[in-house]
Amino acid sequence: MTAPGMAGEPDEQTESRGRRFARWLYPRRRAQLWLLLAAPLLWIGLVYLGSLVILLLNAFWAKDAFTGKVAPFDWTLKAFADILTKPVYAIVAGRTVLIAVLVTITDALLAFPIAYYMARIASPRRRGALVVAVLLPLWAAYLVKTFAWRTILQGNGFLSWVLSPFGIPGPGLDELPNAWLVLSYLWLPYMILPIYAGLERIPDSLLEASADLGAKAGTTFRRVILPLAFPAVVAGSIFTFSLSLGDYIVPDLVADAKFIGNLIYDNSALGNLPVAAAYSLFPIVIMLVYLFVARRLGAFESL
Amino acid sequence: MTAPPGTPLAGQPDSDPARRAPAVTLEHLVKRFGEVDAVSGVDLEIRDGEFFSMLGPSGSGKTTTLRMIAGFETPTEGRILLHGKDVTGVPPFDRDVNTVFQDYALFPHMTVGQNVAYGLMVRRTPAAELASRTDDALRMVQLEGYEKRRPAQLSGGQRQRVALARALVNRPRVLLLDEPLGALDLKLREEMQIELKEIQGQVGITFIYVTHDQDEALVMSDRIAVFNRGLIEQVGTPADVYEHPLTTFVASFVGTSNLLSAAAARDILGMDGTFTVRPEKIRIGAPEDSVATDEHSALGRIREVVYLGADTRYIVALDAGGELIVTQQNLQASSMEALAAQGRVVRLIWQRQHVLALKGGTTTSGEAEGAET
Ligand SMILES: Nc1ncnc2c1ncn2[C@@H]1O[C@H](COP(=O)(O)OP(=O)(O)OP(=O)(O)O)[C@@H](O)[C@H]1O
Ligand SMILES: [Mg+2]
Numbered sequence: 001m002t003a004p005g006m007a008g009e010p011d012e013q014t015e016s017r018g019r020r021f022a023r024w025l026y027p028r029r030r031a032q033l034w035l036l037l038a039a040p041l042l043w044i045g046l047v048y049l050g051s052l053v054i055l056l057l058n059a060f061w062a063k064d065a066f067t068g069k070v071a072p073f074d075w076t077l078k079a080f081a082d083i084l085t086k087p088v089y090a091i092v093a094g095r096t097v098l099i100a101v102l103v104t105i106t107d108a109l110l111a112f113p114i115a116y117y118m119a120r121i122a123s124p125r126r127r128g129a130l131v132v133a134v135l136l137p138l139w140a141a142y143l144v145k146t147f148a149w150r151t152i153l154q155g156n157g158f159l160s161w162v163l164s165p166f167g168i169p170g171p172g173l174d175e176l177p178n179a180w181l182v183l184s185y186l187w188l189p190y191m192i193l194p195i196y197a198g199l200e201r202i203p204d205s206l207l208e209a210s211a212d213l214g215a216k217a218g219t220t221f222r223r224v225i226l227p228l229a230f231p232a233v234v235a236g237s238i239f240t241f242s243l244s245l246g247d248y249i250v251p252d253l254v255a256d257a258k259f260i261g262n263l264i265y266d267n268s269a270l271g272n273l274p275v276a277a278a279y280s281l282f283p284i285v286i287m288l289v290y291l292f293v294a295r296r297l298g299a300f301e302s303l
Numbered sequence: 304m305t306a307p308p309g310t311p312l313a314g315q316p317d318s319d320p321a322r323r324a325p326a327v328t329l330e331h332l333v334k335r336f337g338e339v340d341a342v343s344g345v346d347l348e349i350r351d352g353e354f355f356s357m358l359g360p361s362g363s364g365k366t367t368t369l370r371m372i373a374g375f376e377t378p379t380e381g382r383i384l385l386h387g388k389d390v391t392g393v394p395p396f397d398r399d400v401n402t403v404f405q406d407y408a409l410f411p412h413m414t415v416g417q418n419v420a421y422g423l424m425v426r427r428t429p430a431a432e433l434a435s436r437t438d439d440a441l442r443m444v445q446l447e448g449y450e451k452r453r454p455a456q457l458s459g460g461q462r463q464r465v466a467l468a469r470a471l472v473n474r475p476r477v478l479l480l481d482e483p484l485g486a487l488d489l490k491l492r493e494e495m496q497i498e499l500k501e502i503q504g505q506v507g508i509t510f511i512y513v514t515h516d517q518d519e520a521l522v523m524s525d526r527i528a529v530f531n532r533g534l535i536e537q538v539g540t541p542a543d544v545y546e547h548p549l550t551t552f553v554a555s556f557v558g559t560s561n562l563l564s565a566a567a568a569r570d571i572l573g574m575d576g577t578f579t580v581r582p583e584k585i586r587i588g589a590p591e592d593s594v595a596t597d598e599h600s601a602l603g604r605i606r607e608v609v610y611l612g613a614d615t616r617y618i619v620a621l622d623a624g625g626e627l628i629v630t631q632q633n634l635q636a637s638s639m640e641a642l643a644a645q646g647r648v649v650r651l652i653w654q655r656q657h658v659l660a661l662k663g664g665t666t667t668s669g670e671a672e673g674a675e676t
Binding site: 227 | 373395410426470
């Protein structure tokens with residue numbers, strides 16, 4: 001290929017194997033893709049999806065009444081029948097979804113003004129400081145934050161102390177609203193950041209155009225800012241909703257209440273794996289529906 | 304309520320132009336951004352119904368001036384009057400002007416129809432009137448049938464038209480355009496220049512047009528203001544500005560700079576000061592050619608020949624110092640002949656009446672003050 005003796009051209013002898021391989025690879029798009037993705041695909045395929053599939057298969061397998069062990073390939077719908085007939089499963093599912101929805105709404109309402117201030121009003125320096133401030137709590141361990149809330153909420157804790165002069169008793173650690181409060185606190189950054197990014201992406205000229213065409217600030221907000229930022233709110237809600245739906249530590253520690261996760265945990269601890277697996281299908285289905293709707297609303301372009 | 308076809312979109316202009324207040328009056332307008340003087344004292348009257356261009360190099364304050372007229376920026380000093388009414392502190396949504404933005408600023412989440420109807424919608428125009436005016440505006444920019452599309456599904460030229468329709472549909476008395484054709488390719492630009500001019504004629508609205516393209520300003524405008532460093536150097540018709548530039552800056556920015564100053568001016572013209580001759584007014588002759596009494600001439604050597612298709616541009620180094628650029632149409636000369644002229648010694652000849660005295664020194668001489676001719 002190369003003319004012998006030509007200056008600057010590497011001859012066949014000295015050309016490294018790496019270089020030859022690179023040249024072979026260059027026009028082969030598919031080979032490049034496989035090389036890039038082989039390891040992660042293997043991981044996702046075997047470890048991640050594989051274990052998920054086995055978990056779901058468990059839901060359709062019977063439990064050996066004598067040994068209490070799961071009997072693979074002994075197909076039955078008994079686990080589903082259990083879940084549908086015992087009211088506790090429906091009540092806990094309803095409670096979990098309700099709190100997850102409330103947390104999402106609360107976070108959206110809190111996050112929007114904060115994100116708006118960060119993206120469109122604050123000076124660049126203050127904006128940087130605020131981004132750090134929003135991210136900072138994420139560096140603290142989840143359990144530490146939850147226990148901190150315990151000390152705030154418990155019977156003789158900070159909140160009771162603050163409220164005692166007014167004769168109002170503190171909430172204690174067995175109130176369901178505690179779960180709503182603490183989960184809203186925990187997941188707020190996950191709502192602020194996508195909305196902040198979404199708002200920052202709106203060009204100033206669109207807001208100027210709106211004012212130029214006769215719209216006052218309120219109209220511009222309703223007709224331009226909100227519709228353009230809405231996909232970002234939905235994107236944030238995917239985090240707040242799914243994280244709340246899957247949580248089982250906060251309800252246990254601050255509200256003494258059971259969420260879906262707690263029932264799954266209890267059932268698997270008792271060796272009732274088919275019921276645990278069947279019940280875990282419920283949040284998965286909810287999330288799939290949620291993601292489908294979110295995609296329709298354009299949230300994935302805002303992630 | 305809908306306008307019959309052929310009616311101008313703007314309110315009927317007064318019959319007597321002399322009694323009309325200017326569409327826009329700027330009184331000693333100043334805008335400072337911290338240390339930066341973006342606009343440093345602009346006085347201007349823009350007449351009702353005129354196509355007025357603001358021409359100037361990058362950073363000369365054109366956009367800032369336009370944004371103050373629109374109401375997006377508050378002047379540091381000075382006043383803005385629209386049709387005789389002081390609007391200096393009035394927010395954009397209460398000003399009877401509309402803007403066509405350089406990046407078009409179309410709302411991406413709305414269809415073309417919704418974009419165009421936006422101004423009418425926020426002003427609560429009745430549905431029937433809103434629909435018919437939106438249709439009219441889209442027809443005017445030749446975009447009927449595009450109502451349902453999204454801005455992302457349009458070409459650059461089509462977006463530009465939507466932006467224009469969205470502004471015109473409100474029937475403002477003044478339309479502000481900030482380099483609206485800047486993002487288009489040359490051919491489309493030229494088509495749109497003609498179209499914009501036609502639309503302006505139809506609707507009779509005052510157009511204030513910002514551009515840094517001198518050809519565009521010369522082609523389209525009734526009058527031009529030439530901006531330089533936040534100040535206006537000259538206001539006049541295209542012919543005025545081109546043929547009678549008042550300052551060195553205007554002469555060099557509008558058209559090709561062809562300056563004679565200092566020694567060259569004294570030697571060739573016999574006058575002190577800075578002068579200009581337009582390249583197309585100069586004739587190239589042989590060194591021994593005779594010169595009439597109403598003509599000037601200068602000896603030089605052709606340093607460079609640039610073949611431009613229809614024209615050829617010769618850059619001539621003068622014996623007296625400095626350079627002059629000469630453009631000649633290629634009536635007979637082929638490219639080979641034109642290019643062969645390089646290095647030749649020539650006599651440049653032009654009529655005395657085509658020499659213009661300029662105010663303001665050049666960067667090299669600095670001392671030249673305009674001699675009145
Ligand atoms: N918001 C701002 N903050 C600080 N300086 C600004 C701001 N806007 C404009 N300037 C400065 O003011 C000067 C004039 O800017 P302007 O945008 O009016 O120029 P222009 O004539 O429109 O130029 P161009 O042809 O490049 O658009 C420039 O030096 C610019 O850097
Ligand atoms: Mg500009």
